[in-house]
Amino acid sequence: MGKKNKKSAEHKDRVAAKQSKKTAQKEKKSKAKGRDADSDAEDADLDAILAQYAEEQAKFLKVTEVVSEPPVPRSSATVLASPSNRNELLLFGGEYYDGTHAKFFNNLFIYNLDRDEWKEVTSPNTPLPRSGHAWCRGGNTGGVYLFGGEFSSPKQGTFYHYNDFWHLDPATREWSRLETKGKGPPARSGHRMTYYKNYIILFGGFQDTSQQTKYLQDLWIYDCQKYSWFNPTLSLASQKPDPRSSFSLLPHETGAVLYGGYSRVKAAAGGGGGKQAKGQPQRMALRPMVHQDTWFLRITPAAADAPMSVGPTVRWERRKKPANTPNPARAGSTMAYHKGRGIMFGGVHDVELTEEGIDSEFFDTLFAWNTDRNRFFPLSLRRPRAPGKKQQANQAMKSRNRGKADEEELLKNLKALEAKGVFADNDDDVDEAMQLNTPKVDESVEPAKPAVVRFEMPHRRFNAQLAVQEDTLFIFGGTFEKGDREFTFDDMYSIDLVKMDGVKEIFFREPENWGLMDEEDSDEDMDEDDEEEEDGMDEDEEDDTMSLDTSSPAPTEVTVPSVTQEMEQLEVEEQDAGSDDSRPLPRPFESLREFFNRTSEEWQKYLIETMKHKADSAEKTVKELRKAAFDMAEEKWWDSREEITALEDEQEAAGIGEVVSMADRAENMGGAGRRR
DSSP: OOOOOOOOHHHHHHHHHHHHHHHHHHHHHHHHTTOOTTSSOTTOOHHHHHHHHHHHHTTOOSOEEEEEOOOOOOBSOEEEEOSSOTTEEEEEOOEEEOSSOEEEOOOEEEEETTTTEEEEEEOTTOOOSOBSOEEEEOGGGOSEEEEOOEEEOTTSSSEEEOOOEEEEETTTTEEEEOOOBSOOOOOOBSOEEEEETTEEEEEOOEEEOSSSEEEOOOEEEEETTTTEEEOOOOOTTSOOOOSOBSOEEEEETTEEEEEEEEEEEEEESOOSSOOOOTTOOOOEEEEEEEEEEEEEEEEEOOOTTSOTTOOOEEEEEEEOOOBTOOSSOOBSOEEEEETTEEEEEOOEEEEEEETTEEEEEEOOOEEEEETTTTEEEEEOOOOOOOOOHHHHHHHHHHHHHHHHHHHHHHHHHHHHHHHTTHHHHOHHHHHHHHHHTSOOOOTTSOOOOOOEEESSOOOOOBSOEEEEETTEEEEEOOEEEETTEEEEOEEEEEEETTTOOOEEEEEEEOOTTGGGTTHHHHHHHHHHHHHHHHTTOOHHHHHHHOOSOTTSOOOOOOOOOOHHHHHHHHHHHHHHHGGGOOOOOOOTTOOHHHHHHHHHHHHHHHHHHHHHTOTTOOOOOHHHHHHHHHHHHHHHHHHTHHHHHHHHHHHHHTTOSSOOOSTTHHHHHHHHHTTO
């Protein structure tokens, strides 16, 4: 690529004024259509949306729970073993993103292990909808404590982070918001919480600012007896973990233990091996980093007679890298606490092939992390052993002996009946006597449906929700990616951590669009066709290789205008539309491929609406429609390069190497960073 030209101040001012004008026109057009706060507008009023949720929540007069179906698919929810009932699991919150809109939840679900039954709880005091929050049991004080999380507009154009603190009584299902004394933790998502004696420990997480994601490394401790937060002051010489989110934080007899996590750090862009030109400023970019370090948090409780303002004394202690760590390093591998060890499942490893693409590898492996020995151990399922020849012979002998004993018992009963003369009196009495010695079968009771048990781990995924109750691990949901598509799992499994005798399926519903897993291959073929067409490939060869879905039947052949004619007609209509052009625009640092992947659906809708107003337009096949949409997106991307380049120069001058877009944060973060 050629070196970017320096832009004059006048040029930058002109571009900024043009962008402001477009934004004002977009707002004017949005108001003219009468969009409300909960519409798809990027500038949705989150305060109004949350106020509406609160108003709906207040209509519940008391806590109620009803038997329900399993929860609908969701990610970034929280699952916890009930501290008051060893037969229950608790599930709260989460979000579901269908590719265009995000929906957040605030319903509390209770799963009864013995009855295999779900109940949905409604309450007037339930926290507002959220995802990415954290909760933990209250240790010596009981109950469950919840803090923070995030909420967004339907199109995720704007985000909101919570800083509220809640307590849940698992027995009564009652929520209560805690108004703490003094200052508490700032709003955040992706943090973790655990307990130690009568303390609640909170660390890390992230905040979405107006331009990028800020990762946190602050430590907060809540005293459940003094009802106040403490932010321990550490000396400048003392060590502490780097900023991160999505790490594991487990309880320990000395306080807590921390492992791993995910963040993005500043690094030199490029990495092609060439030397930097002398006198040229080095371009910085945010690169993903998967942490593999271990830290112990030692807590010394405050003296009993200490003033209310005095909190516990803490010290971070860095340990060596754990032995036998999962290889390669992976993000989104969640962990649950079980008897002095952490049980870890899944995860994703990202390899940035180019600046425009990320190759992701997902995992379905299960590990146990011994926190005292700081060592990982793989956990494998144990298949039942097939009986050997000697064992089979013994079982056959026992079966024959049982059959012979039953026959002898029957003959003995018959002789006893003959001796009493029962046969001579009444044959019906014989039948009645025989029935007394024959076990009855209750035909009215249907046999219980056997649970599905498999000897392979659940499908590869990351950010699955884990909980351990009575030596049993429960795995709920998670996310998988295939190319540019994201699939939210809608399932739940259990594994006996002592026997390891298979994976029991609690429920499974196929994720939405799961049948389109192979469509990514077709998209890659389409990209190759685009390149070949630029080199002069004719339409017949293009039709043989480009398809939206390789498994679908060939589309009906129809006569359509050429792509060139179609583009010329659209250009005329665009000029007629003038300044009211609402088509999507590229974003700073966004490649053509990323721009088309993000806006493909919008371009296709735009084409369909345009074709409706043409009297002589013929129906397009799916591949022709998608190809025309790509041509339009490509033209828009190149037409906007001058303005976008100017914005990139401004952001680089301000020290921003890469903008983490609020509207499309998940895509820019790549596989490991999505739904942290």
